[in-house]
Amino acid sequence: MAKAWSKASERVHGIPLAALKDGMPACEVRRAAAPVPCKFRIADISMLFTLDKRAANRFADALAASEAPHRAGPDADRILRALISAASS
Structure with a gap:
């Protein structure tokens, strides 16, 4: 959070x-x-998961497993990795 x-x-x-x-x-x-x-x-990235609560939970879990960095570039990388994780299951 x-x-x-x-x-x-x-x-x-x-x-x-x-x-x-x-x-x-x-x-x-x-x-x-x-x-x-x-x-x-x-828009809020959560809009991507309005129809798939399991993917939303996987995304939230993947983000929670890593610490948000101070700068935008590394944070964008972290968010994209969580999106990939959510989509691949």
Whole structure:
């Protein structure tokens, strides 16, 4: 489970908790970075498992078996490995 945003998180990223609560929607952030139309939808990964509770449980178990790293790249790798584990059983 995700850990709460802490003072250490604020120091590392330079983002206070209050700024996260009032953040811009993902498409606005993307538009500001690259002025091309947003043709994607950000959604919760759990939507992949709405019809397969056993796969959802395997995914949750695979994530629980590993610690979330601090950086996005290794965390994305961890999540993809859990998805592969959930889909392969």
